[in-house]
Amino acid sequence: MQRLMKLTVLSLVAIGFAAGCNKKETEEQSSPAPQVTKALSTVVVPAQVQGKWKAVQIEVADKNAHLKKVYSVKIGSDFKLPGSDLTLKVETFLPHFVMEGTTLTSQSNDLVNPAAQLVIRENGKEIYKGWLFSLYPATHAFQHPQYGFTLVDYQPAS
Template sequence: MKRLMKLLVLSSLVAIGFTTGCNEKQKQEQAAVKPQPAKPPTEVVVPDDVKRKWKAVEIAVSDKQHNQQKVYTIKLGSELKIPGSNLTLRVENFLPHFVMEGTTLTSQSNQLVNPAAQIVIREDAKEIYKGWLFSLYPTTHAFQHPLYGFTLVDYLPAS
């Protein structure tokens, strides 16, 4: 009789374990399938005085294979084909005093407090990166490419 009781208790514990495990697994599967709330889109607002003051940026492109670096001057709103590669680099915007206000990215002033350039990189015409280069924080949100590195090094005011 004691043996039967032990067997019943043991089988009950095993059954509870399976039930709990299944429920946990189901919860994990449901959580994985559950749609995540969409992030609100960010908007880039370049103040008119900033648009008038700045015309281009200088971006250093590092060739990791050959341990070389070349600096290119790229006008705002234009793109450059990186020589010897299948990459193009487009400079979308420049914000000399980059700030994020809610979902809006803008410049608080024309002072070079936190200079940032919004870039788009395409490889074989396919967009592989759209983001920001920060001159004071070059590793923040840095784009990782196996062959090339990109750094914002200077900014050119309009004459």
């Protein structure tokens, strides 16, 4: 009799467990996929870098005209690209770019891994915000049907 009761209890537990698993699987199948949240990065310009750089040189390649021209763009200022509807703004320059978790910063004021944070607007609308790396120009390169952008030089503050 006890053996029969144990078998009955074990059977009920097994049925309950199986039903619970099926219910959970059904809930997982019917629930929407989890949302992936992209971690926002923070740019930190260390005191040893602040105010030490006044501009960067950006080479603009006009793919249609097969021409390249270098422009000096002051850090923090808007620059209207001649003959286009584009405005460039270098928000930040980091001479020794490093990424520490979600923080983007510069380890020193030495030109080890120069990077410029660039915002591009077309007819006033932001179409790109990202980084140009002089050592790795193809990394995260902005794709525009007519223009290409490359960080080529940097101008220290006087």
